[in-house]
Amino acid sequence: MARSHFFTGLAGLLLFTSLPLVTSTPTIAATVYTGDRLDGAAVIDKLDVSDLPAGQVTKLWFRVTDNAIGQGWYVPVVVVKGAKPGPKMLITAGIHGDELNGISVVQHLAQTLDPKTLSGTLVAVPGLNTPGLMHSTRGFTSDEIGTNGENLNRIMPGNADNGGPASRFAGRLWSNIFIGNADFAIDLHTQSRGGAYPGYVFAQTAEARQIADWLRPDVIGMDAGIEGTVENMLNPAGIPAVTYELGAPEKFDTPMIERALRGIRNVMIGKGMLAGKADLSDPAPFVGNVVTDLASPRGGWAEIKVKLGDDVKAGQAVAVIRNPFGEEIATVTAKTAGHVLSINIDPRTEPGDMVVRLIAWSDSGVCSQAGCPDTSHK
Structure with a gap:
């Protein structure tokens, strides 16, 4: 997929010439830094976890697109790269701006993992939909009054160059954060405003069902999915993925968050990223289709x-x-x-x-x- 770039002309040349010279054949993909910093963290235009330091936690801001006043929409990214090799796990939350439990799950997971004992890499995005989160709305509400937003979780993989504002935002997330940085993925949600779910996982494939079983939710839905969702577009791209619904919107539900963390650690144990034995103490899930x-x-x-x-x-x-x-x-x-x-x-x-x-x-x-x-x- 074609990618948009923020730097052209002299600014792009200066950025390029400021990077270390490499005499060997250059890699096709690498993390692209803009040279800016936000709240002390480096700002990136593209993520490639392969060139980040092992055994460390790296906190970044991804500048997704411009907003209506020529400033940037920024998304936080935390990469916990283990000292030992292993799979890359992508965990995302907040693609709907009124669904908040997953953000706390991602924050707690990234804070508590020890990269020195981790095998593989966690790529954690605690808040995909910046304008939606600011307006507390389900959609990508990029206008000044926070209305008429598109559903980012129906337009993946987007169009980074030729779509509307939401499609470009989705396309940049897809091509510059998701693809190349995930061997499997968990997208965290809640029910939308006015409703509540239990712990509920959507699974499409045998590989996704295995992830769902490790997560140990209340309910597993074997579901063919909806085109344009993160989960349903990653699976055909060869990246096993599930959607995990975590209760009700607009709040942090501590028991639900703790349960999700247990399940995600089970997945990491099952995938060989963490040592130990899976905690299957939660009741076996109801499975429906x-x-x-x-x-x-x-x-x-x-x-x-x-x-x-x-x-x-x-x-x-x-x-x-x-x-x-x-x-x-x-x-x-x-x-x-x-x-x-x-x-x-x-x-x-x-x-x-x-x-x-x-x-x-x-x-x-x-x-x-x-x-x-x-x-x-x-």
Whole structure:
């Protein structure tokens, strides 16, 4: 994929001539430094972990694109490069600006890993969507009032040169941070505003399912995916990846964060990056491959009658809808049996809004226990 560059003319020449001369054949890819520093950390235009020092933690700012006033959108990157060789693990969070638990997970993981005992490299990005995080919105809200943002997790791998603002931002993340710096990946999310998930992992392939089993979430969804997501575009690119949903948005949930950290360390043990034995003390996950949304037929105040993780029967009432006077005007019932995967935590409900989401297993579902036939489209 073509890449955009911030430096041309004399500025680019000065940057080039300031680098050490190498007499041997130059490598095709290398970390590109802009020469700037932000909060004491170097700013980069491209990451290549192969040329970073082993046995150390390197903190960087990636200057993704320009914003509307000619300044930069910056994304933090932490590279923990082990003293011993091993795989490269990419962990990302905050591609939706209202989904915050993953940011704390990434921060704690990077702070607690010892590079001297690590085999391989952690590439951690605690906050992909800078404008979305600033505006506390799901989308890439790059305008001045924080509205009308595109979903960065539907337009990967983007177009770094010829797309709109969100597509260029996505394209630069994809080509200059993700590709070449990951042998496998975990993209951390939560449910979006107004809803809540348990610990829930989407898995597409056999390799992704292995990662999901090590993560030990509450639920594993064998899912063919949605084109344009980080996970669904990395898998066809030969980089096994999962999406891990961590509860509810707009807060740091300590138990959920700690559970995710246990699971990620299990993955690192399984991949040979850390010594030790996997911690499988959390309950075995429910595995499903069919998801059903139960929607409200009326607008009003939703009273949810089930909890995350409940098993419901066909015909069971899962929510009632009340009018402003508190009178019951509708009942939402389960069409089929299933496991409660998501619930609304905001009682304000529009007609047609999902109030409860169920997951179940079907032997005739698109995906088997081992994976899905199509890993880039749904």
